[in-house]
Amino acid sequence: MATVLHIEDDPVNRRLVTKLLAAAGHRVVDAATGLEGIRLAEQVEPDLILVDINIPDLDGYEVTLRLRGIPALAATPIVAITAEGDRETSLAVGCDGFLGKPIDARVFARRIERFIAGRRERGDQASGEARLRVKSQEIVARLEAKVRELSDANARLEEMARLRREFLRNVTHELATPMTPVVGYLRLLQNQDLGPLSAAQVKCVEAMSGSTDRLRAVVDLLLDVSTYESGDMAFTSRPYDFLSVAREAVDEVRGLATSLGVELVQEPAARGPGSQGDADKIRRAMVHVLDNAVKFSPPGAQVCVAVRRVEGRGHDGESPAGYALLVADDGPGVASSKLERVFEPFYQVDGTRTRKHQGVGLGLAFARRVFEAHGGTVSMQSPPVDDVAGHRATGTLVMLKASRDGGAKGHER
Numbered sequence: 265m266a267t268v269l270h271i272e273d274d275p276v277n278r279r280l281v282t283k284l285l286a287a288a289g290h291r292v293v294d295a296a297t298g299l300e301g302i303r304l305a306e307q308v309e310p311d312l313i314l315v316d317i318n319i320p321d322l323d324g325y326e327v328t329l330r331l332r333g334i335p336a337l338a339a340t341p342i343v344a345i346t347a348e349g350d351r352e353t354s355l356a357v358g359c360d361g362f363l364g365k366p367i368d369a370r371v372f373a374r375r376i377e378r379f380i381a382g383r384r385e386r387g388d389q390a391s392g393e394a395r396l397r398v399k400s401q402e403i404v405a406r407l408e409a410k411v412r413e414l415s416d417a418n419a420r421l422e423e424m425a426r427l428r429r430e431f432l433r434n435v436t437h438e439l440a441t442p443m444t445p446v447v448g449y450l451r452l453l454q455n456q457d458l459g460p461l462s463a464a465q466v467k468c469v470e471a472m473s474g475s476t477d478r479l480r481a482v483v484d485l486l487l488d489v490s491t492y493e494s495g496d497m498a499f500t501s502r503p504y505d506f507l508s509v510a511r512e513a514v515d516e517v518r519g520l521a522t523s524l525g526v527e528l529v530q531e532p533a534a535r536g537p538g539s540q541g542d543a544d545k546i547r548r549a550m551v552h553v554l555d556n557a558v559k560f561s562p563p564g565a566q567v568c569v570a571v572r573r574v575e576g577r578g579h580d581g582e583s584p585a586g587y588a589l590l591v592a593d594d595g596p597g598v599a600s601s602k603l604e605r606v607f608e609p610f611y612q613v614d615g616t617r618t619r620k621h622q623g624v625g626l627g628l629a630f631a632r633r634v635f636e637a638h639g640g641t642v643s644m645q646s647p648p649v650d651d652v653a654g655h656r657a658t659g660t661l662v663m664l665k666a667s668r669d670g671g672a673k674g675h676e677r
Contacts, residue, residue: 266311266380267291271301271327272345273319280367281314288373298322302330305337312380313342315359317349324349325357325399332358341379355387356396432490439483447476485552485626488545489609489633499637504543506587506666507535510571513550513589517558525563531570531590531653539587539668541638546666549634552627553591553642553662560595560659568592568653574665586640588665592652595659603644607632631664639667 268285272278273296282292293308295301297320305313313331317324324344331337344354347365354362361379363372452458453469461469491497514528521528557567574586598606605611609629632642641663648661 265289265291266377267293267308268376269293269295269301269305269308269310269313271295271298271313271315271319271324273297273316277316277365277367280369281372284367284369284372285376288377290373290376296320298324298327301327305331305340306334309336310340312376313337313340314345314376315342317344317346317354325353326403328354328358329399329403341384343376343379350395352387352391353395353399355385356391356393357399360384429490432486436483436486436490439479440487443476443480443483447480450476485630488548488630489626497633497637499542499545501540501542503538503540504546505535506539506546506589506668507533507571509543509547510550510569510589513547513554514569516547516551517554520555521558521567524558524561526558526561527564527566528558529566529568529653529655531568533571537668539666541666542634545634546638549631549642550589550664552631553589553664556627557591557593557595557660557662561593562595565594566653566655566657567594568655568657570652574667586665586667588640588663590650590652590661590663592648592650592655592657592661593659594657597646597659598644600646603646606644607642628662635664635666640665 268290270281270292278294285292295304299321315324315327328342341360343361344359345363351362450473561567570590572588574588607628635642643663645661648657
């Protein structure tokens, strides 16, 4: 039994070839485009490749030229099968045979088996060289046009990114401006500085205050991300204690965890040498990660937290190179294909309006940018491969590492 790769965009022709070759005892792998065919050829390493000349993206001639440049496929027979292609050009670019369409079902399998057994067609050398030069010139012209197209598209994307940054900055400003008096007046009402409130009024003001705090947190996050992307985010660089900042962040989300029935479990950690950087932004980055872990955990689950030293030595040769906050949860986890995408601004695994969890998709993006500015990294495992606080979580494990000596680099882009 031979494995045959069939590169053909017409599903009817693909089914016919599969039926005829399968009846003869062969395995057929299909590809609908030239690029897909090249990928499968490298992956499968078939015994023979059938390629239609008129296929999307790269045509059959270009696919053959590319396949002939792959060492593992150098000796693999390639047969062009087409209604409109040219036999001499097909042989010139590297095909070993040429079959016309429509396919003759009575003899097709036998003809293919001859090529598998070693049959090779040869074209006229002088004619082939001329045709190969013409085809090469056509490919160069197509590449030139594609480069221009991609350059134009890249310029448009850069302009769109600039407009997005400006829009984000302007919207954030427009939201933040009216928030200031709202927050101020709500505080006056809560403190009853404008007169006593009834129990019902107190309840209403508390509800309004909670919603306002949530909105203000979103606005602050939008402001942080927009200033970071525009290169205007400023960091302070002062001594701080990583462990103390982590404990403050945990305390900040403890109320949310309690309300959702999630237990926060902290691994014991010894206080170590101080670090240098922007403690406030470090704390806020930690809060976003912890908040995510709590929100995505089912009731009764645990979110396990640990602060650990990063291996290596700092500038003094004795202190640790840095510290890491580990946050593990028993939530639904993240698909491996999306482990990096979740750190992109505005990206959400479930971005529908009916999603269960709130958020605008900026928390993890902000956390990564803050820790990278402190000479560190933010990464995710799903499912976790490490224990945290004696527990192997089933959802995700986010690791926030910061350099002890790196300080914070302001105005990063």
